[in-house]
Amino acid sequence: MLRSRPALTVALVWAAVFAASPAANALESPAAANTDPPAGTTWAVAPSSAEGPDGRVSFRHTIDPGAGVDEFVAVTNFSSAPAPFAVYASDGVVTEAGNFDLLPSGEQPVDSGAWVDIGAVEGSTARDGGGILIEVPASSTTVVPIRVDVPADATPGDHPAGVVAELATGDDSAVQVTSRVGVRLHLRVAGDVVASVVPESVSASYTPSWNPFAPGTLVVDYVISNSGNVRLGSTTNTQAAGLLGVGGASSSGEHREILPRQQTSASTTLAVWPLFFAWGEVTAVPSVVGDDAVQAALLPSTTSFTAWAIPWSQLVLLALLALVVVLIVRLRARAETRVQARIAAAVTAAAHEPTSSEGQPTENAAAR
Numbered sequence: 001m002l003r004s005r006p007a008l009t010v011a012l013v014w015a016a017v018f019a020a021s022p023a024a025n026a027l028e029s030p031a032a033a034n035t036d037p038p039a040g041t042t043w044a045v046a047p048s049s050a051e052g053p054d055g056r057v058s059f060r061h062t063i064d065p066g067a068g069v070d071e072f073v074a075v076t077n078f079s080s081a082p083a084p085f086a087v088y089a090s091d092g093v094v095t096e097a098g099n100f101d102l103l104p105s106g107e108q109p110v111d112s113g114a115w116v117d118i119g120a121v122e123g124s125t126a127r128d129g130g131g132i133l134i135e136v137p138a139s140s141t142t143v144v145p146i147r148v149d150v151p152a153d154a155t156p157g158d159h160p161a162g163v164v165a166e167l168a169t170g171d172d173s174a175v176q177v178t179s180r181v182g183v184r185l186h187l188r189v190a191g192d193v194v195a196s197v198v199p200e201s202v203s204a205s206y207t208p209s210w211n212p213f214a215p216g217t218l219v220v221d222y223v224i225s226n227s228g229n230v231r232l233g234s235t236t237n238t239q240a241a242g243l244l245g246v247g248g249a250s251s252s253g254e255h256r257e258i259l260p261r262q263q264t265s266a267s268t269t270l271a272v273w274p275l276f277f278a279w280g281e282v283t284a285v286p287s288v289v290g291d292d293a294v295q296a297a298l299l300p301s302t303t304s305f306t307a308w309a310i311p312w313s314q315l316v317l318l319a320l321l322a323l324v325v326v327l328i329v330r331l332r333a334r335a336e337t338r339v340q341a342r343i344a345a346a347v348t349a350a351a352h353e354p355t356s357s358e359g360q361p362t363e364n365a366a367a368r
Contacts, residue, residue: 088131156191157229
């Protein structure tokens with residue numbers, strides 16, 4: 001949730017429903033506040049009625065193109081001194097870590113964040129780039145009206161946004177720390193719902209093991225794109241095998257939330273035996289996020305991949321075994337040659353030995 005820009009560090013703490021999984025619900029409290037901002041100020045932002053916070057954890061609306069809705073947001077200063085805040089809206093994004101965030105305060109919204117108008121309150125002034133600047137008294141709550149107007153040509157589906165209260169520090173140093181607390185706006189433009197996540201840019205690389213009796217490592221990199229118009233989660237299954245489907249492996253992963261027209265990158269590692277060639281596929285199965293209602297078929301999408309899986313260590317082992325066999329054969333051949341040579345020499349020597357008429361060797365005259 002940290003975004004870095006030259007001379008700017010932004011810390012964003014959310015006070016509403018941003019997570020898709022039940023395990024994250026502990027973070028989804030409208031009373032959440034920044035506990036370590038500049039000057040020790042603590043504050044919170046929550047959905048509200050005209051009287052004050054109403055217990056909701058986020059704004060959730062389905063609006064027809066060309067229509068709008070009025071809401072309120074409450075900014076509460078828990079500190080013992082007044083604090084200045086910039087209250088503004090912006091487009092929603094999901095970070096690489098899977099957390100919901102907004103565009104940095106210096107970037108102008110181009111989608112639903114630009115549809116939100118922050119109303120004026122007593123003592124407020126206009127903020128450059130949209131929104132207002134207000135000072136909230138100590139231990140007090142200021143209710144700010146907001147208006148969401150959906151353009152007549154807005155495309156159907158989800159258009160995530162958020163409203164934040166950013167502590168205005170007035171620091172002129174080269175490096176500024178900007179802390180902001182926000183509430184999420186789940187905004188859906190009425191119309192046909194399309195639910196689709198697609199694995200794209202799938203690539204695979206294989207690294208053999210130095211141990212010829214162990215499988216190598218197949219790394220599969222891919223991007224899951226939300227090609228539909230509603231936010232979705234994704235269960236991703238990756239399968240790989242060698243020639244003729246031998247020596248296969250599989251793995252799975254979860255992507256908690258992917259916003260429409262956005263994507264997330266991922267990688268998985270499989271233990272695959274080197275059989276000269278590996279092939280496989282990545283399958284993305286869409287899932288509903290949180291309390292969303294998705295009236296559309298959630299169909300899987302698959303993209304295949306291939307990779308060379310040369311068994312170098314096994315080939316080296318086979319070469320060494322072949323060399324040993326050749327050496328053994330040659331050594332045995334040489335030994336047999338020497339034996340045959342000795343036998344031939346003995347036979348030749350025996351053939352040239354003088355014999356008597358009875359076939360017995362003659363006695364040497366000196367032996368008589």
